[in-house]
Amino acid sequence: MKQNILHNIDTRQIQVGVIGLGYVGLPLAVEKAKAGFRTIGIDVQPEKVNMVNRGENYIGDIVAAELSELVAAGMLSATSDFSIVRDMDFIAICVPTPLDSYQQPDISYVKSCVEDVARHLKKGAMVVLESTTYPGTTEELIKPLLEEGSGMVCGEDFYLGFSPERVDPGNLIYNVKNTPKVVGAIGDDAREVIAAMYRAVLDGDVFEASSPKVAEMEKILENTFRNVNIALANEMAMLCDKMGINVWEVIDAAKTKPYGFTPFYPGPGPGGHCIPLDPFYLSWKAREFGFHTTLIETSAMINDRMPEYVVERAARILNRHQKPLNGSKVLVLGVAYKQDIDDYRESRAIDVIRLLTQSGVSVEYHDPYVEEYHHKGISKKSVSLSPERYDLIVVTTAHTTVDYEKIAQANVPILDTKNATKKVIKGRENIELL
Numbered sequence: 001m002k003q004n005i006l007h008n009i010d011t012r013q014i015q016v017g018v019i020g021l022g023y024v025g026l027p028l029a030v031e032k033a034k035a036g037f038r039t040i041g042i043d044v045q046p047e048k049v050n051m052v053n054r055g056e057n058y059i060g061d062i063v064a065a066e067l068s069e070l071v072a073a074g075m076l077s078a079t080s081d082f083s084i085v086r087d088m089d090f091i092a093i094c095v096p097t098p099l100d101s102y103q104q105p106d107i108s109y110v111k112s113c114v115e116d117v118a119r120h121l122k123k124g125a126m127v128v129l130e131s132t133t134y135p136g137t138t139e140e141l142i143k144p145l146l147e148e149g150s151g152m153v154c155g156e157d158f159y160l161g162f163s164p165e166r167v168d169p170g171n172l173i174y175n176v177k178n179t180p181k182v183v184g185a186i187g188d189d190a191r192e193v194i195a196a197m198y199r200a201v202l203d204g205d206v207f208e209a210s211s212p213k214v215a216e217m218e219k220i221l222e223n224t225f226r227n228v229n230i231a232l233a234n235e236m237a238m239l240c241d242k243m244g245i246n247v248w249e250v251i252d253a254a255k256t257k258p259y260g261f262t263p264f265y266p267g268p269g270p271g272g273h274c275i276p277l278d279p280f281y282l283s284w285k286a287r288e289f290g291f292h293t294t295l296i297e298t299s300a301m302i303n304d305r306m307p308e309y310v311v312e313r314a315a316r317i318l319n320r321h322q323k324p325l326n327g328s329k330v331l332v333l334g335v336a337y338k339q340d341i342d343d344y345r346e347s348r349a350i351d352v353i354r355l356l357t358q359s360g361v362s363v364e365y366h367d368p369y370v371e372e373y374h375h376k377g378i379s380k381k382s383v384s385l386s387p388e389r390y391d392l393i394v395v396t397t398a399h400t401t402v403d404y405e406k407i408a409q410a411n412v413p414i415l416d417t418k419n420a421t422k423k424v425i426k427g428r429e430n431i432e433l434l
Contacts, residue, residue: 001124002189005159008089010195017088018327019077019113019170021048023273024130024341025094026059026166027176030067032090033076035201040088041078060341061167061175078416085120089196090128093117094165096273097131105134107141114142118149125158126194128183129166132219132278134285138162138212139186154186161185161194162212164219170270170341176201179286180204184215223278224296229264230275231299234306237266237434248419248433266434268396268417269306269338269348270357276303276346307351310417310434311359317413317432323391326360331383331390333407334397335367341371349396350375364390368401387412395420 008014014037018029021043033039043049051058055068059175070076085091095109096133108421110131117127125144129138138161156158163183168174182199183206187193209215233251240247247266256265270276278298286293315325337347344350351366351372356363365385372381387393387404387410395404408414408427417434424431 002193005124005126005193006196006329009193009200014089014197015087015256016040016090017085018094019043019091020094020096020115022094022096022133023059023061023169025092025169027062027074028092028094028130028165030062030070030178031201034066034072036075037076037090037201039076039274040084041076042080042082044080045080046080049080052076059330060343061085063173066183077256082116083120085117086122086381088125091117092128092130092163094130097133097281098275099280104284105281107133107137110137111141111145112132114145115149118146119148121146121152121158122362123152123157126190126197127158127160128194129162132164132223132274133280134281135213135215135220136285138184139215143186144328144338150416154188158197158210160188161186161190161217163198163378164222165193168220169343170338176202178203181206182215182218183207183211184209184212186212216320216391220278220282223274224282226264226301227270227275227279228295228299228301228381229262230266230270231302233264233266233304234269234309238309238370246433248422265419266307267348267416268310268352268434269303271347271349272343276300279345287288299366307355310352310394310415313432313434314356314392314415315359317415318392321413325356326405327362329362329364329389330356330361330392331387331393331397332356332365333367333375333383333393333402334418335365335370336397336399339398339420340369340400344370344373345374347397347398349351351371352396353380354378367397368399376384 016032016037017041018025019042021056029039029041055071057064059068093113095113098106100106144366152158166179177233183195185194191208195208198206237247251263277298277419283293283297318328332353335344335347335349353363364386366383389405393412393414395416399416404421404424408424408430414431416431
């Protein structure tokens with residue numbers, strides 16, 4: 001079976017299915033199709049399916065012309081019908097893995113998806129989970145579900161592995177095509193064929209881990225590393241504020257050291273799907289072994305507190321201008337979780353807006369990339385940029401398309417949580433950094 005699959009990879013006879021057409025799935029589907037593999041995306045949201053089939057792009061990191069060309073050439077299409085899995089030789093699962101209300105992993109999307117795959121699984125198929133999850137998911141959850149639902153045996157009738165997504169929206173250097181991949185699979189043959197499938201598509205190296213658990217833990221480590229270091233930067237920012245020291249200058253000075261230091265920056269808290277969530281997967285799983293991830297949990301607590309700290313600083317600035325927080329009018333500048341993208345998943349700016357609103361503040365936001373957001377039943381629309389109408393402006397996303405020089409000259413106090421105004425000279429006296 002292995003040799004036949006390797007031959008079909010080389011000759012591009014593998015049919016690819018990508019389940020979940022979001023920020024991870026659609027770019028992967030496009031790259032698979034560009035590499036010569038006929039690819040079908042599967043998603044439960046009809047609007048995404050219809051847009052793909054019309055050749056319309058909705059993900060910022062994808063070249064719209066490439067998507068439309070692939071669709072027109074018959075290399076890429078989409079459906080909501082899971083029965084198409086019966087024709088798929090390679091299936092990548094890229095569905096959401098959020099946290100529930102108790103900050104525990106919600107793997108219901110993965111479980112439901114795998115059950116659907118199992119009912120239609122083709123003998124000899126490769127199944128790969130790309131969704132971030134806790135170590136053990138592939139072997140403890142997915143393998144039994146696929147075997148029970150399909151009546152086949154993993155390693156004999158189908159191959160199963162885990163390859164964590166590494167998507168960084170808005171990154172102009174690294175994308176799906178050139179970012180190194182990690183592959184862990186159940187059995188040597190599975191690892192070989194799955195790694196070969198990624199090598200046929202990507203320019204980046206493929207690291208073959210000894211097991212799915214190693215690959216699953218590796219992904220958690222990547223983002224926990226960032227979460228912990230961002231928490232350190234945030235705690236330093238709070239301390240530097242008390243000591244009257246510019247933390248941004250401190251970091252600029254420290255990063256001149258050519259070894260042993262990696263710069264991380266403070267802010268209202270990390271956003272996006274991975275960094276705020278992944279440490280909780282590990283903390284949850286660690287409790288099964290009677291282990292408490294003290295450093296990881298502490299870093300999450302620090303970062304989770306940052307929106308409240310931003311509101312505290314906002315209140316302090318307003319007080320200095322003889323204005324109470326309650327009743328003031330505040331503009332939040334940017335709701336995307338990082339600069340120059342339209343992705344507001346887990347954005348701490350939205351938490352800042354919520355906390356300000358709860359404090360009696362009249363809050364509006366401006367974001368050139370996010371015209372409207374919907375979060376936990378609340379919707380808000382971006383307003384035109386008229387800084388003079390507000391008592392305070394809080395910069396929560398450092399979009400490079402915003403004219404911070406003009407804003408600073410509106411003679412309105414500014415709390416800049418991202419150092420977006422670093423190059424501003426005129427009106428500098430109106431700016432206070434986090």
